[in-house]
Amino acid sequence: MDSTATDRFDTGRFEASRFRLASLAYRLLGSAADAEDAVQDAFLHWQAVDRQRIKVPEAWLTKVVTNLCLDRLRSAQARRERTVGAWLPEPLLAGDPMLGPADTVEQRESVSLAVLTLMERLSPHERAVYVLREAFSYSHAEIAEILDITESASQQHLHRARRRIAAARRRGGGEVDPASARRIVEEFLAAASSGRTERLVALLTDDATAITDGAGLAQTLLRYDTPQRVAAVVRAGFKPTPAKRRLAGGTPAIHYALVNGAPAILFVLGDQVLGAVAFDITNGKIATVRGIAAPTRLARLSEAWRQHEPDPPLISQW
Numbered sequence: 036m037d038s039t040a041t042d043r044f045d046t047g048r049f050e051a052s053r054f055r056l057a058s059l060a061y062r063l064l065g066s067a068a069d070a071e072d073a074v075q076d077a078f079l080h081w082q083a084v085d086r087q088r089i090k091v092p093e094a095w096l097t098k099v100v101t102n103l104c105l106d107r108l109r110s111a112q113a114r115r116e117r118t119v120g121a122w123l124p125e126p127l128l129a130g131d132p133m134l135g136p137a138d139t140v141e142q143r144e145s146v147s148l149a150v151l152t153l154m155e156r157l158s159p160h161e162r163a164v165y166v167l168r169e170a171f172s173y174s175h176a177e178i179a180e181i182l183d184i185t186e187s188a189s190q191q192h193l194h195r196a197r198r199r200i201a202a203a204r205r206r207g208g209g210e211v212d213p214a215s216a217r218r219i220v221e222e223f224l225a226a227a228s229s230g231r232t233e234r235l236v237a238l239l240t241d242d243a244t245a246i247t248d249g250a251g252l253a254q255t256l257l258r259y260d261t262p263q264r265v266a267a268v269v270r271a272g273f274k275p276t277p278a279k280r281r282l283a284g285g286t287p288a289i290h291y292a293l294v295n296g297a298p299a300i301l302f303v304l305g306d307q308v309l310g311a312v313a314f315d316i317t318n319g320k321i322a323t324v325r326g327i328a329a330p331t332r333l334a335r336l337s338e339a340w341r342q343h344e345p346d347p348p349l350i351s352q353w
Contacts, residue, residue: 063104124151129293165196227273235266247326288348
């Protein structure tokens with residue numbers, strides 16, 4: 036095989052792993068854009084290395100991508116951005132290949148907005164071990180090789196990570212029947228749009244919280260931690276005004292969607308998603324509301340929406 040044919044073959048081997056590597060990187064970083072950058076950096080490493088010396092390309096690529104992601108998590112810029120509280124995971128529309136694999140409850144949970152947010156509390160090694168084990172079923176021996184740690188250290192990292200992530204399972208209440216989730220979100224939207232604050236409070240758990248980036252304008256995240264405060268800010272946020280329409284550039288429609296496995300509503304103008312509001316539901320009530328409108332966080336979701344066949348909007352003109 037000549038060198039050109041060899042390069043094509045090796046590029047093909049890399050491309051066969053691209054979706055898996057991007058999914059791994061997204062879980063580790065919580066950002067689709069950063070995940071794509073990490074995978075592209077891995078491709079450059081792949082091109083530069085003597086590939087004939089690599090016995091198991093999949094294992095080698097997994098190690099490279101994982102460690103590139105860990106380097107990003109440890110970087111001064113990443114620590115600064117995430118520490119000051121200006122960070123939420125990048126939401127992805129149902130069907131995005133970065134959300135796979137999704138065969139087991141653990142795999143689906145590992146990419147939920149709740150777990151991606153909680154993983155910010157983990158050390159980089161804890162985060163990596165949790166993702167590699169729970170989402171990709173690597174053994175502790177394999178994880179030890181990827182991270183250059185001992186098997187015992189891998190087991191300890193997983194134990195600590197699972198203990199902290201268990202909070203997401205308790206708060207999120209597990210998986211919700213799709214029809215019930217949609218009904219609850221539609222009731223929420225109806226109450227928010229009509230100004231029925233008391234109905235909003237009734238739809239929320241006693242410890243409900245809301246987290247928002249302030250329509251993409253806030254320097255740090257805004258948090259509200261009682262049902263009454265959540266209802267008040269939701270009511271104010273969902274009330275259309277001429278100023279909000281000028282900021283949006285028009286009159287958006289509101290669609291129901293699934294984002295990272297959770298029920299959500301999307302504010303859509305033309306083919307552009309202007310904002311996403313995702314919900315954690317437990318025992319038939321809303322436990323967490325997350326509002327994301329920063330354009331950099333919605334670029335991939337907007338691209339997926341343009342290729343999506345949506346149901347009729349819940350509200351055609353907001």
